[in-house]
Amino acid sequence: MARLNPDNLAHAEELIALYPERRSALIPILHVLQEQDGYLSEDGMAHVAELVGIKPVEVRGTASFYDMFHFEPVGRYLVAVCTNIACMLQGAYRLLEHAEETLGVAPGGTTADGMFTLEDAECLALCGNAPCVTVNWRFFGDLDPQDFDRLVEDLRFGRLDGEVPAHGTLSRVRRRHSLKAAGSTGSASDQAALPNESQPGSDASEGPAPDLPAPGTHLDLSTRRSTTATAVVDAKHLENPK
Amino acid sequence: MTFAESTRIVTARLHNERSWTISSYLAAGGYQGLRRALTMTPKEIHDQVNTANILGRGGAGFEAGRKWGMLRQAQPVYLTINGDESEPATFKDHALIEGDPHQLIEGAVIAAYVIGAAQVFIFVRGEFPLAIERLQAALNEAYDYGAVGANIFASSFSVDVVVHPGAGAYICGEETALLESLEGKRGYPRIKPPFFPAVMGLYGAPTIVNNVETVSNLPWVVLNGGDNFAALGEGRSKGTKLLALAGHVKQPGNYELEWAKVTFRDLIFDPALGGGIRDDNELKAIIPGGVSSPWIGPEHLDVSLSNEAIAGIGSMAGSGSVIPMDHTTCMVRAAWRIVRFFHRESCGQCTPCREGGGWLEKILERIEMGQGRESDLDLLMDVCDNISPGVSWPPAQTTICVLGPSMPPSIASGLSRFRDEYLAHIREGRCPFPPDRLPRRLARV
Numbered sequence: 149m150a151r152l153n154p155d156n157l158a159h160a161e162e163l164i165a166l167y168p169e170r171r172s173a174l175i176p177i178l179h180v181l182q183e184q185d186g187y188l189s190e191d192g193m194a195h196v197a198e199l200v201g202i203k204p205v206e207v208r209g210t211a212s213f214y215d216m217f218h219f220e221p222v223g224r225y226l227v228a229v230c231t232n233i234a235c236m237l238q239g240a241y242r243l244l245e246h247a248e249e250t251l252g253v254a255p256g257g258t259t260a261d262g263m264f265t266l267e268d269a270e271c272l273a274l275c276g277n278a279p280c281v282t283v284n285w286r287f288f289g290d291l292d293p294q295d296f297d298r299l300v301e302d303l304r305f306g307r308l309d310g311e312v313p314a315h316g317t318l319s320r321v322r323r324r325h326s327l328k329a330a331g332s333t334g335s336a337s338d339q340a341a342l343p344n345e346s347q348p349g350s351d352a353s354e355g356p357a358p359d360l361p362a363p364g365t366h367l368d369l370s371t372r373r374s375t376t377a378t379a380v381v382d383a384k385h386l387e388n389p390k
Numbered sequence: 391m392t393f394a395e396s397t398r399i400v401t402a403r404l405h406n407e408r409s410w411t412i413s414s415y416l417a418a419g420g421y422q423g424l425r426r427a428l429t430m431t432p433k434e435i436h437d438q439v440n441t442a443n444i445l446g447r448g449g450a451g452f453e454a455g456r457k458w459g460m461l462r463q464a465q466p467v468y469l470t471i472n473g474d475e476s477e478p479a480t481f482k483d484h485a486l487i488e489g490d491p492h493q494l495i496e497g498a499v500i501a502a503y504v505i506g507a508a509q510v511f512i513f514v515r516g517e518f519p520l521a522i523e524r525l526q527a528a529l530n531e532a533y534d535y536g537a538v539g540a541n542i543f544a545s546s547f548s549v550d551v552v553v554h555p556g557a558g559a560y561i562c563g564e565e566t567a568l569l570e571s572l573e574g575k576r577g578y579p580r581i582k583p584p585f586f587p588a589v590m591g592l593y594g595a596p597t598i599v600n601n602v603e604t605v606s607n608l609p610w611v612v613l614n615g616g617d618n619f620a621a622l623g624e625g626r627s628k629g630t631k632l633l634a635l636a637g638h639v640k641q642p643g644n645y646e647l648e649w650a651k652v653t654f655r656d657l658i659f660d661p662a663l664g665g666g667i668r669d670d671n672e673l674k675a676i677i678p679g680g681v682s683s684p685w686i687g688p689e690h691l692d693v694s695l696s697n698e699a700i701a702g703i704g705s706m707a708g709s710g711s712v713i714p715m716d717h718t719t720c721m722v723r724a725a726w727r728i729v730r731f732f733h734r735e736s737c738g739q740c741t742p743c744r745e746g747g748g749w750l751e752k753i754l755e756r757i758e759m760g761q762g763r764e765s766d767l768d769l770l771m772d773v774c775d776n777i778s779p780g781v782s783w784p785p786a787q788t789t790i791c792v793l794g795p796s797m798p799p800s801i802a803s804g805l806s807r808f809r810d811e812y813l814a815h816i817r818e819g820r821c822p823f824p825p826d827r828l829p830r831r832l833a834r835v
Contacts, residue, residue, distance in 0.1 A: 236723075
């Protein structure tokens with residue numbers, strides 16, 4: 149729980165190289181730190197401050213503005229129940245109360261086994277599938293209390309590990325190209341990550357996505373439950389978990 | 391023509407299998423718009439976009455071509471795509487990024503070519519990791535394909551695109567807050583003037599900030615011509631609009647429809663669209679353009695969903711989110727939830743918003759809890775007046791940005807339509823609607 153490990157340090161340097169000013173990489177690097185430790189530790193933030201060339205207090209002062217960053221450990225799964233207007237109209241508060249009973253914690257609380265942290269969230273932009281929940285920001289829509297309990301069970305027994313990585317994991321897909329325009333020298337990232345990811349037109353492999361893609365494999369970004377990429381004209385837009 | 395047959399521009403490929411991959415995109419004619427664009431001069435494309443009269447799809451409805459024309463002549467120039475969609479009940483950009491990330495990349499590169507941008511940043515809301523993953527994977531593919539990077543499609547044009555994740559703050563959808571956030575700072579909206587990032591934006595350089603849906607239209611406009619785009623829609627509202635329908639309808643979802651050719655009645659009741667109010671209940675009120683907009687009523691069902699028509703009835707089309715509420719809905723509770731959202735998301739720079747939001751939330755809470763006083767109704771309006779003097783529409787502003795002035799419309803329009811309902815809460819000492827266990831919830835908040 150401290151500074152960025154060597155791999156993440158290299159990742160951070162790649163991120164810094166993408167911006168005209170180092171500080172612009174601050175939030176992306178804080179996501180990397182949170183992925184590493186599950187939250188932002190003081191030592192970690194001090195390390196990030198060194199990297200982007202600002203003071204640790206400026207890192208905390210920035211990070212504290214943003215809801216996604218945590219300053220103390222949270223559960224492996226952050227369960228956010230949206231209660232904003234569209235979900236409220238579809239019974240989100242009943243769902244939240246049910247979630248409290250199932251997990252035995254109030255919003256903001258973490259279960260004793262460290263598995264779940266519950267949040268009362270603002271609009272998550274899945275309003276066509278209200279009420280909705282995200283787990284580590286992966287979407288699950290049209291939930292009734294029974295669906296919620298099934299979701300919790302699936303998570304508890306690791307049945308959704310492919311779709312829902314551990315808390316803090318923002319993107320399992322890494323950028324593969326340094327800056328190329330305007331004669332930029334770029335970073336080393338061209339050689340760094342996933343050199344053999346799918347070529348245009350190639351058929352990507354099917355099957356459940358691993359937590360982190362091994363070099364040379366293509367991460368399957370389809371998902372059984374959590375798509376919002378549809379819902380046009382015909383409203384049959386979700387492969388319902390039911 | 392039925393609505394199911396309406397021309398689709400930005401959602402044409404969303405139903406294709408693995409629509410987010412480059413193989414699927416190319417099979418559906420992807421990147422032809424960019425190839426064509428690179429055979430044209432930036433000015434020729436700019437003219438097409440002006441002819442198309444593409445209004446910004448982020449909520450303000452400012453013409454994209456006009457915005458580009460305001461760019462201060464200086465180098466470097468940056469393009470930033472606003473994918474920080476957080477307006478409650480708006481979920482269209484989310485669907486576009488997840489479902490067709492290559493279309494967004496293609497549109498962004500075309501826009502970058504027109505304005506001569508040195509670099510593009512696509513700012514995606516941090517709560518959309520699937521969108522970020524699919525967009526980053528698509529960007530990797532686009533680089534490999536030669537559609538992004540150095541000498542795009544063997545032309546002399548080069549530009550880099552970077553996917554930038556947000557970290558959870560509604561206010562970062564405000565373009566100057568977005569730029570602050572992109573600079574690695576707290577998402578505080580900037581003091582105006584300068585009003586436009588086109589003059590002073592990212593790192594003080596001239597910057598264009600365009601919405602995801604706006605730039606997603608560009609490949610089609612380049613391929614089909616601005617006049618064909620302008621042939622769709624009516625008045626200033628040209629082309630198609632992606633409408634996000636949520637709330638008490640049978641078939642919520644995103645519907646791309648020819649703009650200004652659809653009324654609220656069509657959208658809510660047509661069997662191919664909303665399909666009617668749930669359980670065939672009575673329609674009570676509609677939030678017509680995101681939760682910042684004043685509520686309208688069933689008497690407005692035949693109003694067209696165009697910017698002008700909705701402005702004509704004293705509200706706004708905003709981001710294109712429509713929320714019908716049925717007769718079982720408590721209007722105090724609805725207003726409370728909206729105000730609670732704005733209060734939570736206030737950045738805290740300006741006193742009227744930071745403090746006023748808390749006052750409004752608490753007053754609405756006690757009315758809903760049955761502990762309100764009749765004088766609370768005047769007090770609500772008084773606080774609204776402090777946030778937005780005159781409580782008129784469009785709202786006056788005492789704050790750096792429009793988040794604060796977005797609070798009064800729900801209250802003022804709700805009070806003018808449903809004053810009796812507010813009074814019933816106060817006189818009966820309880821909410822007259824089914825509890826939804828909200829009071830217990832409120833007691834702990």
